[in-house]
Amino acid sequence: MINKLSAWFDERTGWCTAWGRFLEYSIPGGPRWRYTWGAMLAFTFFLEAVTGLLLWAAYSPGTQTAWESTFFIQHELTLGWLIRGVHHYAAHTLMVLLGLHFLQLIVYRVYLQPREVNFWVGLAMLQVVMLIFLTGFLLPWDQYGYHGSVARNKILGTAPFVGQPALTVAQGGKIMGNQTLTRFFALHAGLLPAIAIGLLVVYSRLVFRHGLAVGEKTRSEPAVRYWPDQALRDGLACLGVLAIVVGLTAWVGAPLWGPANNVDSFGAARPEWEFLFLFRFLKMEFIQKHGVEVGAVYIPTLIAGVIVLMPFIGRSRAGHIFNLSFLGVLLAGMGYLSFIAVKEDAADLEYQAAYHEAEREGHRAVELASALGIPGGGAMELVQHDPLFMGPKLFARRCANCHRLDGKNGLGADVWKVTFNPDHSKNFAVDPATAADLGGFGSREWMLKVLTDYDATFEPLKNATHNGKNVGERFLTGDMASWCKDNAEVLKQPANAASVKALVEFLAAQSGRKDLQPYDAALVAAGREVFASATLASGSLSSACIDCHGMHVAGEETALSENSGAGAPTLTGYGGRKWLIDFLKQPGHADFYGDNNAMPSFEQSMSPQEIELLVDWMLGDYYRPEASPSKAE
Amino acid sequence: MSDPLDAAEATPRRGFLKSLATLAIVGTAVLSPFAAGLAFFLDPLLKRREPFRGAENGFLYVANVSQLPASGEPVHFALRADRVDAWNIFRNRTIGSVYLRLMGPGIVLALNDICPHLGCKIELKPADKTFLCPCHGAHFKLDGEQITHIAPRSMDTLLVDVRKDGGVWVKYQEFEGGKTQKVEL
Numbered sequence: 128m129i130n131k132l133s134a135w136f137d138e139r140t141g142w143c144t145a146w147g148r149f150l151e152y153s154i155p156g157g158p159r160w161r162y163t164w165g166a167m168l169a170f171t172f173f174l175e176a177v178t179g180l181l182l183w184a185a186y187s188p189g190t191q192t193a194w195e196s197t198f199f200i201q202h203e204l205t206l207g208w209l210i211r212g213v214h215h216y217a218a219h220t221l222m223v224l225l226g227l228h229f230l231q232l233i234v235y236r237v238y239l240q241p242r243e244v245n246f247w248v249g250l251a252m253l254q255v256v257m258l259i260f261l262t263g264f265l266l267p268w269d270q271y272g273y274h275g276s277v278a279r280n281k282i283l284g285t286a287p288f289v290g291q292p293a294l295t296v297a298q299g300g301k302i303m304g305n306q307t308l309t310r311f312f313a314l315h316a317g318l319l320p321a322i323a324i325g326l327l328v329v330y331s332r333l334v335f336r337h338g339l340a341v342g343e344k345t346r347s348e349p350a351v352r353y354w355p356d357q358a359l360r361d362g363l364a365c366l367g368v369l370a371i372v373v374g375l376t377a378w379v380g381a382p383l384w385g386p387a388n389n390v391d392s393f394g395a396a397r398p399e400w401e402f403l404f405l406f407r408f409l410k411m412e413f414i415q416k417h418g419v420e421v422g423a424v425y426i427p428t429l430i431a432g433v434i435v436l437m438p439f440i441g442r443s444r445a446g447h448i449f450n451l452s453f454l455g456v457l458l459a460g461m462g463y464l465s466f467i468a469v470k471e472d473a474a475d476l477e478y479q480a481a482y483h484e485a486e487r488e489g490h491r492a493v494e495l496a497s498a499l500g501i502p503g504g505g506a507m508e509l510v511q512h513d514p515l516f517m518g519p520k521l522f523a524r525r526c527a528n529c530h531r532l533d534g535k536n537g538l539g540a541d542v543w544k545v546t547f548n549p550d551h552s553k554n555f556a557v558d559p560a561t562a563a564d565l566g567g568f569g570s571r572e573w574m575l576k577v578l579t580d581y582d583a584t585f586e587p588l589k590n591a592t593h594n595g596k597n598v599g600e601r602f603l604t605g606d607m608a609s610w611c612k613d614n615a616e617v618l619k620q621p622a623n624a625a626s627v628k629a630l631v632e633f634l635a636a637q638s639g640r641k642d643l644q645p646y647d648a649a650l651v652a653a654g655r656e657v658f659a660s661a662t663l664a665s666g667s668l669s670s671a672c673i674d675c676h677g678m679h680v681a682g683e684e685t686a687l688s689e690n691s692g693a694g695a696p697t698l699t700g701y702g703g704r705k706w707l708i709d710f711l712k713q714p715g716h717a718d719f720y721g722d723n724n725a726m727p728s729f730e731q732s733m734s735p736q737e738i739e740l741l742v743d744w745m746l747g748d749y750y751r752p753e754a755s756p757s758k759a760e
Numbered sequence: 761m762s763d764p765l766d767a768a769e770a771t772p773r774r775g776f777l778k779s780l781a782t783l784a785i786v787g788t789a790v791l792s793p794f795a796a797g798l799a800f801f802l803d804p805l806l807k808r809r810e811p812f813r814g815a816e817n818g819f820l821y822v823a824n825v826s827q828l829p830a831s832g833e834p835v836h837f838a839l840r841a842d843r844v845d846a847w848n849i850f851r852n853r854t855i856g857s858v859y860l861r862l863m864g865p866g867i868v869l870a871l872n873d874i875c876p877h878l879g880c881k882i883e884l885k886p887a888d889k890t891f892l893c894p895c896h897g898a899h900f901k902l903d904g905e906q907i908t909h910i911a912p913r914s915m916d917t918l919l920v921d922v923r924k925d926g927g928v929w930v931k932y933q934e935f936e937g938g939k940t941q942k943v944e945l
């Protein structure tokens with residue numbers, strides 16, 4: 128019955144016969160592991176096609192939808208992380224397999240007559256796959272994809288004559304944007320795969336036409352059918368590929384960095400590891416002399432030219448040796464360049480810091496998108512309004528020239544003085560702070576530290592200079608410093624611990640900060656007494672806080688005290704949102720440091736929104752995920 | 761038999777014309793989508809679309825001279841305008857950024873912070889008094905002149921207009937990367 132059916136079908140299509148012929152295909156010398164390469168390549172390509180089509184069904188090219196839909200695939204859709212991960216790692220696998228395949232072809236001289244055309248078709252396929260690979264990395268529109276593509280596209284632009292027009296067409300304009308994504312997507316998922324499949328058809332026809340390339344010795348051995356021995360090996364090899372790809376997906380996962388930001392510098396920009404050698408190559412001394420296009424276009428074209436001619440060169444024994452040495456030098460060079468690129472990055476503290484910052488931003492973007500959802504304006508709108516995303520960056524850029532945050536620059540890195548050596552390596556000297564460390568600013572601990580350890584808190588100010596003159600000393604010798612010195616003993620007396628605690632509570636309460644709540648009302652009231660009267664449980668302070676500082680407790684009709692105007696900051700709302708914003712805008716205002724001030728005003732150099740983001744971050748006012756056992760990824 | 765096909769075969773001249781006409785017809789049918797498609801695809805070369813709107817004769821307000829230190833230390837500023845990206849317009853967005861330096865009373869130097877090598881954003885290294893690109897390490901003096909030759913040219917200067925009220929206006933432009941000459945994009 129089955130036979131009859133298949134006979135009927137075969138008569139009309141010829142498929143069964145063809146399938147039979149394929150299975151009967153005899154392999155000279157019997158099955159080999161070495162022969163599984165074609166199957167692995169085809170399988171990896173197949174994986175890319177399947178996962179690619181699935182991703183296509185969920186992805187949306189556009190500057191406000193690309194990162195967003197990729198995020199949705201990765202973190203929300205059922206098994207999205209798996210599909211995307213497999214697509215990502217199979218792409219790398221495909222590059223590696225293709226590269227190794229070409230190595231085999233050259234080492235075993237498979238390109239010899241009559242297989243020259245196979246070799247060229249294969250090379251063309253390699254090029255197309257490489258383009259699919261490169262266009263694909265832009266599509267998530269994340270920091271890595273975006274900044275990698277900026278440089279890559281500009282490389283294309285350096286090609287003589289056609290470079291810039293080709294770049295403009297590929298990008299859909301002079302700069303990258305919506306049209307770049309739509310075009311790269313059309314190339315990545317449509318045109319280039321169509322070409323690759325066309326080439327694959329031609330290639331496999333040629334392979335079948337010429338048969339497997341085997342040496343004389345193998346040819347003399349008995350041939351064995353493809354089915355089942357070689358098929359089994361092929362199947363196992365493919366399963367191996369699948370295991371590796373799924374393994375990498377499960378353990379590492381496809382990366383999704385923060386949404387592309389074309390405004391700030393991105394110090395962690397690097398190409399995918401396969402192309403790291405090219406990145407380092409462009410830094411070479413002689414490339415510098417001859418121009419980017421020499422390193423990025425001419426030399427690669429020359430190398431490609433030699434490889435294209437290899438089937439002819441390799442005809443003679445000497446030619447084969449030339450081919451092998453050429454390849455050896457090429458590989459050694461690539462390996463060496465990749466190695467030093469990694470080594471240099473490992474020694475570059477700024478690169479490391481930029482990398483960690485990129486990771487931090489990526490995590491925060493995903494955290495926000497997961498918890499709050501992405502507004503119509505896209506993920507950039509989301510992160511640019513987030514104090515925790517923006518605050519540390521602003522601190523590092525604006526404040527860390529002088530201040531530190533727990534000894535660091537706000538992003539967890541040291542602040543360095545960077546200098547350069549003639550060989551372009553960098554020296555890093557940790558730059559001493561010239562203003563207070565703002566770690567824990569406004570907290571109860573902070574208040575206590577200022578009161579009882581004023582010198583240590585403001586010690587960095589002794590390094591503060593402006594136009595060669597010291598401008599910080601006055602803080603260390605001023606009224607507050609002497610007051611702290613005079614009262615140090617009283618304040619530290621165990622009998623006065625409660626009074627001091629109360630004063631601290633009163634001061635901390637002025638900010639009204641949410642993250643310090645609840646305030647102890649009884650303590651606040653007691654602290655208010657100390658603030659106004661200078662009387663402690665045992666003894667009293669040399670002068671009361673109100674003697675110098677202005678204070679108007681929130682909700683009360685009359686002020687407790689007016690500002691003395693002698694550079695003692697008003698403590699009304701001290702450390703709170705409004706106080707900090709006003710302070711950042713004009714630290715030299717009479718309500719703050721007055722003539723004593725040494726801090727620049729940020730009224731003009733930061734936008735109101737930037738100041739608010741910085742302040743909200745310092746005050747801990749931003750979205751935090753519920754302190755639940757952190758859900759995996 | 762007088763089958764028309766046979767007749768055509770019989771007179772070689774008519775047969776030739778017929779083949780020619782067929783080729784023309786099929787060719788037109790098959791190639792016309794490609795011709796239109798080519799124009800569609802090459803649109804970015806055929807039409808110039810301004811990347812942003814809101815400049816006054818090409819100049820954008822950046823800062824006030826009073827914000828620039830007399831020491832000549834460069835200060836980084838973002839430029840804001842309405843970014844146009846294909847079908848989108850983003851109001852009041854950062855469209856680029858520049859370093860401004862006070863060179864003398866009322867004289868301001870503006871440097872685009874896009875690296876003339878391959879387009880990364882150049883960073884200021886105050887301790888070393890230089891600019892450094894974090895990508896391939898192109899290194900520049902504070903006036904934009906290159907120290908290493910990784911980039912094919914020095915940093916790109918931009919036209920500056922310092923107005924009476926101290927407003928510093930800059931003509932924001934971007935240039936092709938990787939080229940010795942400064943070619944506007």
Ligand code: FES
Binds near residue numbers: 896897
């Ligand atoms: S992009 Fe600046 S050095 Fe390469």
